Amino acid sequence: MAKPCGILAERFACTASISDDVPEQQVKDTLHFLKRVGISDPVPDHCETKDFYSYLVRGILKPLNIQRGRVTCLVSVKPAFINSFGGFHGGAIAAVAEAVSVATARTVVAEDKELFLGELSISYLSSAPKNAEVIVDGSVVRSGRNLTVIAQEFKLKKTGNLIYTARATFYHMPVSKL
Secondary structure (H helix, E strand, O other), rough: OOHHHOOOOHHHHHOOOOOOOHHHHHHHHHHHHHHHHHOOOOOOOOHHHOHHHHHHHHEEHHHHHHEEOEEEEEEEEEEEHHHHHHOOOHHHHHHHHHHHHHHHHHHHOOOOOEEEEEEEEEEEEEOOOOEEEEEEEEEEEEEEEEEEEEEEEEEEEOOOOOOEEEEEEEEOOOOOOO
């Protein structure tokens, strides 16, 4: 198949290598989708600052309860975090899950230990609509010398419906000597 430049005159499409077994209409549809979601659009200058991502995530989180082995936060689903289907963006959910997991792990792991996120899994059961409030409840499943496992439930505040679950595994650095 020819380079996609002939199919769709977009600069990002010209760099793609397309397999010969993909029908031309599917290539067009895929490239149009990528254009619609902003692939290869320039990142605005104000987003290139140090910790911009962290500021964004912190802007939607509010701690509600902190106990040993448990952290509960409120998440406000602001319009900036909505995907093209009108629900809470999966990447934003993952960012919130990571932040709340770190906070939960810190309630049981000593400050002299650095945490390394080794695994984060998320089950997307439903969706949170724009302007919804979501309660995120994180709890320690297991914590030992070298790792900590955190489980989370995301529930809509209004109905209490479970919409996402997450599980994070953190490795402690440096590793304890046996």
